[in-house]
Amino acid sequence: MSSRPQPVIGRRAVLRGAALGLGAGGLLSACGIPAAKQSADSCLSTDLSATEKTLIFSNWPSYMDESKEKVNGQTVLPTLAAFEKQTGIKVTYTADVNDNAEFYAKVRDQLGACQPCGRDIFVLTDWMAARTVGLGWIQKLDHANLPNVDKNLLQQLKAPRWDPNRDHSVPWQTGLTGIAYNAKFTKEVGSFADLLSRGDLKGKVTMLSEMPDTMSFMLRLEGADPNKFDDAAWNKALERLSRYVASGQIRRFTGNDYVQDLNAGNIVACQAWSGDVLALQADNPDIKFVVPEEGLALWSDNLLVPNKAAHKANAEALMNYYYDPEVAATLAAWVNYICPVDGARAAMEKVDPELVDSPLIFPDKTVLDKTFAFMPLDTAKAKLYETDFNLAIGG
Structure with missing residues (x-):
């Protein structure tokens, strides 16, 4: 085990603006x-x-x-x-x-x-x-x-x-945004399609309260490119998210406070940031990070x-x-x-x-080739999309 110091609060521990209505x-x-x-x-x-x-x-x-x-x-x-x-x-x-x-x-x-x-x-x-x-x-x-x-x-x-x-x-x-799961409590979760539809995961998963993170994968599930999409694709992705919320599949939307729940087994799988997972793995080898079938968000x-x-x-x-x-x-x-x-x-x-x-x-080229970014938005569009997202997640 390395003796390097570990940060007490992750860089994204405070990124909860959307969930708190402070988007x-x-x-x-x-x-x-x-x-x-x-x-x-x-x-x-x-x-x-x-x-x-x-x-x-x-x-x-x-x-x-x-x-x-x-x-x-x-x-x-x-x-x-x-x-x-x-x-x-x-x-x-x-x-x-x-x-x-x-x-x-x-x-x-x-x-x-x-x-x-x-x-x-x-x-x-x-x-x-x-x-x-x-x-x-x-x-x-x-x-x-x-x-x-x-x-x-x-x-x-x-x-x-x-x-x-x-x-x-x-x-x-x-960083990378992908999927993490606790192997002590569930089998591998290889895609967001599985994360958001498998019956054994219902009510035991979380998604992120940062709009670009979560909506990137909703767009991917709709077959759209998160780095270049129009309002029609956005609306379809938003409707998809609303259905997942209404179904009860998603327990809640979080900043990086998902780490405690994942570590304890209160949730068994989640959308996750790579740095959080690496810090968890230092003490819990059951925590796994997955490159989902839909790819990885790179930010x-x-x-x-x-x-x-x-x-x-x-x-x-x-x-x-x-x-x-x-x-x-x-x-x-x-x-x-x-x-x-x-x-x-x-x-x-x-x-x-x-x-x-x-x-x-140090992800290799194979992993980096599976990454994508979220489209830059002007101020007006960002405000509109963030309002849409907050309404969809119940913020």
């Missing part, structure tokens, strides 16, 4: 006005990195490697401390991205008005990252400062539809530099640092999600040999 649709309309678009021409930023060696970094909880030691009462973050020592850049690090929509609400007024939001770099999931890029709120990156990123970014992540040249974003960590959480951030080059230095394979492997060994850095698997031989063959950190 992006509600938050986006909270101020009663549409989000204001900007552009590189209308919202100019000045970079002070040459004279100010500082960086303000907002990230998700438990999404940075930690040490058991403390200095002046503060937890040591080893790779970040090494970055500071190597570059002389002092990082103010805060784990205050508790929910994509909630964080959007924190910064929307400033960024919409072309004002500083108090951060030089933050991390958002694909669908929300796409929204902020589409609104013109994110600075264009200088790839001359990102040689490690250009060299080592996994091929499958290089050209998302919402940022095809990675001009505005760099993946921080990546990333992305590093972004907002408009009016005054330390873009410093942020780019941090991005480039974390794309060094050994640094990336060290981080991946702690957070347990897919490492987006080519070469990190070889580096893991030295960092933590037990994880070299982990398919949930």
Whole structure:
């Protein structure tokens, strides 16, 4: 058993906005006005990195490697401390991205008005990252400062539809959404069609409260492509979900609190995130992760530099640092999600040999070829779809 520290709260433990009625649709309309678009021409930023060696970094909880030691009462973050020592850049690090929509609400007024939001770099999931890029709120990156990123970014992540040249974003960590089951209580569940129809599973399964995760698979079951679909396909997928809810097949919709129920056998199978499953498997070998017949949803959480951030080059230095394979492997060994850095698997031989063959950190090409992404949505469409989804799941 590895002695590496394990995060107490997973990166997605707090992603329960939809289930709690706090989906992006509600938050986006909270101020009663549409989000204001900007552009590189209308919202100019000045970079002070040459004279100010500082960086303000907002990230998700438990999404940075930690040490058991403390200095002046503060937890040591080893790779970040090494970055500071190597570059002389002092990082103010805060784990205050508790929910994509909630964080959007924190910064929307400033960024919409072309004002500083108090951060030089933050991390958002694909669908929300796409929204902020589409609104013109994110600075264009200088790839001359990102040689490690250009060299080592996994091929499958290089050209998302919402940022095809990675001009505005760099993946921080990546994950898979598939199926998990507890082999102590049920036989293998190989597809979402089975998960949502088998009689022996009725009332013993959960789905995720994040709309893109769950609706991706409803679309797949309808024969549609989650990365490119129209309203007709959406409506059919939504009707399918409503039927599953009405049948009682689905016990509830969750954030990553499904892990406790799955571990205890209160549920026997579920839609699941890969990092959660890997953490569970460390103590419970009965927990299995399945590549379902419908494929796997692939998502990333992305590093972004907002408009009016005054330390873009410093942020780019941090991005480039974390794309060094050994640094990336060290981080991946702690957070347990897919490492987006080519070469990190070889580096893991030295960092933590037990994880070299982990398919949930280093999936092979066969697995990655079965992945798909959810279509980027503009603000109006996202609000409509999130409202539809909340109504369907009873949120």
